[in-house]
Amino acid sequence: MAGLLEFDGLSRRFGTVTALDDLSFSVPSGQVVGFLGPNGAGKTTTMRAVFGLTDLDAGSVRWNGEPVGATQRRRFGYMPEERGLYPNMLVAEEVEYLARLHGMDTGSAATATKQWLERLDVADRATSKVETLSHGNQQRVQLAAALVHDPEVLVLDEPLAGLDPTGIDAIGEVLVEQARAGRCVLFSSHQLDLVEDLCESVAIIDRGRLVARGAVDELATSGARRLDVRVEGDRQGVWAQGIPGVAVSEVDGGEVRLVLDESTDSDVVLEAARAAGRVTEFVFGRRRLSEVFREAVGRLRRSRSSSPPSRWCCSSASACAAEVGGDRHGSVDSQADFAAEGSWETPDLWLGARSGSGCGAACFE
Amino acid sequence: MAGREIRERLRGRLFRVVTLILFAVVAAAVVIPTIHTGTTTHQNVGVVAGPPALDAELQKLATAVGLRVELVREPDLSAARASLSTGDLDMVVDGGGSILVQNPISDTDTSTGARYVRAVATALGAQQAFAQAGLTPEQAAAVAEVKPWPVESVHPGKTARTTEEATALLGVILTFIVLTQYLTWTLMGVMEEKASRVVEVLLATVRPGQLLAGKVAGIGAVALVQAVALVAFALVLAKVVGSTLVHGAAPIVVAATLVWLVLGYAFYSWVYAAAGSMAERQDQVQSLALPLSAPLIFGYIVSLIGVSSGSASLLVKVLAYLPPTAPFAMPTLVGFGEATWWQFLLSVVVSMVCTVLVARMAARVYRTAVLRTGRRVRLRELVPTLAK
Incomplete structure (x- = not known):
C-alpha cells in the first residue's frame, strides 16, 4: 500500500538556537529518500520528531494523513545516529527483545530475528554479547533491530557512517530492497556519492529549513549548464577566468568544471579554450549531488548575509510541487507567499531566507 | 521490559x-x-544407682528447660566416668549424691545444658534434704512446687531484649x-x-x-x-x-x-x-x-x-x-x-x-x-x- 510520511511545519528551538524552522516536506513510500544537510542543520532533530523523542514547538508529523502516535510508531523502524543497543545482551536476544516491544509474538520474533541476522551476515554472532562485535557488525545488528518487525516506515540516521565498502553495499542493498517492497525509507548521510547511488530523491535542509527537494536525476540535469573542459597546458583553468557569464566550479586533475549563465553561448567558451591550447575534452555534464548540496546550502547562507535577495526565479515551481507531493511549500501559492516574506528560488530548488539566528551547536544534530 | x-x-x-x-x-x-547462649537440644545422661523414680525426675527436669535427654544406666561410677571422658555421655548423675560433667560450668553460662545441670543439682539436693527432714514423697513434692511471688516494677522500662x-x-x-x-x-x-x-x-x-x-x-x-x-x-x-x-x-x-x-x-x-x-x-x-x-x-x-x-x-x-x-x-x-x-x-x-x-x-x-x-x-x- 502506498503511504506518505509528511513533515508539516516543524519548528523547534533549543534556547536561543533554532533547530527546526517551519520545516515541511514529505516522503512517499516505495522510494529511498536521502536526507541531507550540513552538521547542525536539524536532520537528527527532524528524525527524532518522528518518534516523539523531541518536543516540537509547532508542526506535526503525519503518516497517511494521521498524526504519528504510539500506534503508528510500532510499525516504524528507527536507527538512531548514536547507536543504541544493550552492550551486555546477546545479539539474537536483543533483536528479539526489540521485536517483542514492537508487538511481535515470541515465535515470530525469533524467526524474524534469525532471518535478518542471516540476511545481514551476522548470524554466526547470534549468541555473542553485542559489545564484543566490531563497529560494522554492531551497525548490522542495529539495522536488524530496526527491520525485524517488518516496518512500513524506516527512518535511519547515518546508517552508513563508519562502514567499510562491504558493509555499505550490504546495508545499501537492504535499503533499496525495502523501498522496492513498498516501504517508506528516509535516511540521512554525509556521503553524497553513496546517496546519489542509492536514492531516487533527496531532501536537503540547512538551519532547520528545507533548501532543496527533488529527484536526484532532475536535480542533476536541471539548473545552470555545466561544461567539463580539458585544455592541454592549463590544468588550473586560468583560461576560463574572465569569460563573462562563466564561473569555475571545480578543478579536478586538469578537468575544469564550468557553470554557464543562461545567456552565455558555449561557442564563446570553446573559442576561449582553443585560444589557450589544444582542447582534449569538451562535454556538457550533470550536476553532481555534492554540487547541488553546496549550492543549496551556500546560497541560503549567502542570502542570509545579504538581504534582500538579489534574484528571483520561479520557473519550475510546478515540477517542485509535484516532487514534494502534498508539501505545502510545494504549491505555487505558498511558494509565492514564501517569496513575499523574503525568499528566493532557483529553477530546480527553492531556498528559504528568513532572517533568524544561526545555529551550529552540535546539541541537536 | x-x-x-x-x-x-x-x-x-x-x-x-x-x-x-x-x-x-x-x-x-x-x-x-x-552459639553464644548455647542451644544444646539433646544430651546423653548416665545414671549410676538411684531409684527408678530418679529417671522420671531427670526427664521431667529436662522437659522443663527444653532439653531432650537419653538416660543410660551405667554399672558403676568408674565406667560412667570413662564414658564421660570419651564424650559418649554429657553428664553423669550418681544416685549416691553427686553429679559429674565434662568441664566446669561458670555461673554466667546460660546455655540449656548448663541450666539443666543446675536444675538437676538443685532439685536432687532439695529432695535429699526433704527426705532427711522426714517428709513423705507427697509432702516433698508439695514443698518442691515453689511458686515465687510476682515482682512488679513501678516504671515500665525494659531490662532485657x-x-x-x-x-x-x-x-x-x-x-x-x-x-x-x-x-x-x-x-x-x-x-x-x-x-x-x-x-x-x-x-x-x-x-x-x-x-x-x-x-x-x-x-x-x-x-x-x-x-x-x-x-x-x-x-x-x-x-x-x-x-x-x-x-x-x-x-x-x-x-x-x-x-x-x-x-x-x-x-x-x-x-x-x-x-x-x-x-x-x-x-x-x-x-x-x-x-x-x-x-x-x-x-x-x-x-x-x-x-x-x-x-x-x-x-x-x-x-x-x-x-x-x-x-x-x-x-x-x-x-x-x-x-x-x-x-x-x-x-x-x-x-x-x-x-x-x-x-x-x-x-x-x-x-x-x-x-x-x-x-x-x-x-x-x-x-x-x-x-x-
Whole structure:
C-alpha cells in the first residue's frame, strides 16, 4: 500500500538556537529518500520528531494523513545516529527483545530475528554479547533491530557512517530492497556519492529549513549548464577566468568544471579554450549531488548575509510541487507567499531566507 | 521490559555473589547468637544407682528447660566416668549424691545444658534434704512446687531484649542492605540505558512511563523474591538451630519488615531511576546518589540506635510516619510492640500516596532528562518540567 510520511511545519528551538524552522516536506513510500544537510542543520532533530523523542514547538508529523502516535510508531523502524543497543545482551536476544516491544509474538520474533541476522551476515554472532562485535557488525545488528518487525516506515540516521565498502553495499542493498517492497525509507548521510547511488530523491535542509527537494536525476540535469573542459597546458583553468557569464566550479586533475549563465553561448567558451591550447575534452555534464548540496546550502547562507535577495526565479515551481507531493511549500501559492516574506528560488530548488539566528551547536544534530 | 530486567539481573555474576553474601550474613545473624547462649537440644545422661523414680525426675527436669535427654544406666561410677571422658555421655548423675560433667560450668553460662545441670543439682539436693527432714514423697513434692511471688516494677522500662526486638534489628539491617543494593541497580540500570543510547531505540517504541515502570517492577520483583528467600531461609534456619528469633510475636515483625521493604523500594526506586536518567557516567552518578541516600541512612541509623537502646524514642515514632524513613522506623516500632494496627495502616497509606506523587514527578524528570545527552542534567533545568 502506498503511504506518505509528511513533515508539516516543524519548528523547534533549543534556547536561543533554532533547530527546526517551519520545516515541511514529505516522503512517499516505495522510494529511498536521502536526507541531507550540513552538521547542525536539524536532520537528527527532524528524525527524532518522528518518534516523539523531541518536543516540537509547532508542526506535526503525519503518516497517511494521521498524526504519528504510539500506534503508528510500532510499525516504524528507527536507527538512531548514536547507536543504541544493550552492550551486555546477546545479539539474537536483543533483536528479539526489540521485536517483542514492537508487538511481535515470541515465535515470530525469533524467526524474524534469525532471518535478518542471516540476511545481514551476522548470524554466526547470534549468541555473542553485542559489545564484543566490531563497529560494522554492531551497525548490522542495529539495522536488524530496526527491520525485524517488518516496518512500513524506516527512518535511519547515518546508517552508513563508519562502514567499510562491504558493509555499505550490504546495508545499501537492504535499503533499496525495502523501498522496492513498498516501504517508506528516509535516511540521512554525509556521503553524497553513496546517496546519489542509492536514492531516487533527496531532501536537503540547512538551519532547520528545507533548501532543496527533488529527484536526484532532475536535480542533476536541471539548473545552470555545466561544461567539463580539458585544455592541454592549463590544468588550473586560468583560461576560463574572465569569460563573462562563466564561473569555475571545480578543478579536478586538469578537468575544469564550468557553470554557464543562461545567456552565455558555449561557442564563446570553446573559442576561449582553443585560444589557450589544444582542447582534449569538451562535454556538457550533470550536476553532481555534492554540487547541488553546496549550492543549496551556500546560497541560503549567502542570502542570509545579504538581504534582500538579489534574484528571483520561479520557473519550475510546478515540477517542485509535484516532487514534494502534498508539501505545502510545494504549491505555487505558498511558494509565492514564501517569496513575499523574503525568499528566493532557483529553477530546480527553492531556498528559504528568513532572517533568524544561526545555529551550529552540535546539541541537536 | 520487566521480564528482561529479571532475566538480566538473575543472569549477572554480581547478583549471584551478592545473594551468596546476603545468605551468609543472615545465617551468621541467626546462628551466632544461638552459639553464644548455647542451644544444646539433646544430651546423653548416665545414671549410676538411684531409684527408678530418679529417671522420671531427670526427664521431667529436662522437659522443663527444653532439653531432650537419653538416660543410660551405667554399672558403676568408674565406667560412667570413662564414658564421660570419651564424650559418649554429657553428664553423669550418681544416685549416691553427686553429679559429674565434662568441664566446669561458670555461673554466667546460660546455655540449656548448663541450666539443666543446675536444675538437676538443685532439685536432687532439695529432695535429699526433704527426705532427711522426714517428709513423705507427697509432702516433698508439695514443698518442691515453689511458686515465687510476682515482682512488679513501678516504671515500665525494659531490662532485657525481647525476641521481637532482636527480629526487628535483623529486619532493619536486612532492609537497609536489600534497599541499598536494588536502588543502586535501578540507578545504574537507567544510567546505562542512557549511556548506551539504547533508550532512544526503546522510547521510539514505548512510552517513557512504561519503560520506567518496567525497570522498577522488574528489579523490584527480583528484590522481593530475594528478600522473601532470605527471610524464609532465616526462619527455617532459626527453627533448625533452635534460635529464639522465631518465637512470640516475631513472625509479625518479619511480616512488617517485608511489607516495608516493598514500600521502601516502591518509594525510593522512582527517585533513584529519575536520578539515573540525569547522568550518563559513573562519576556523575556518585554526586547524585549521595544526597538521595541521606534519608535512607538517617532512617537506618536512628532505627538501629532505637533498637539497640531498648526503647523507641520520640524521633523513631515520628520517622515511622515519613515515607523515606518509615521502612526502618515502623518495623522497629512493631518490634517494640508500640504500633497499633491502625497506626501501621496509616503509615502504609501515607507512604503509598507519597509514592504515587513521587512516581509522577520522577516520570516527568525521566522523560525530559533521559534523552539529554552530553553532560549531567542539572536539577534547575528540570524545574519547568516539574512545574508543568
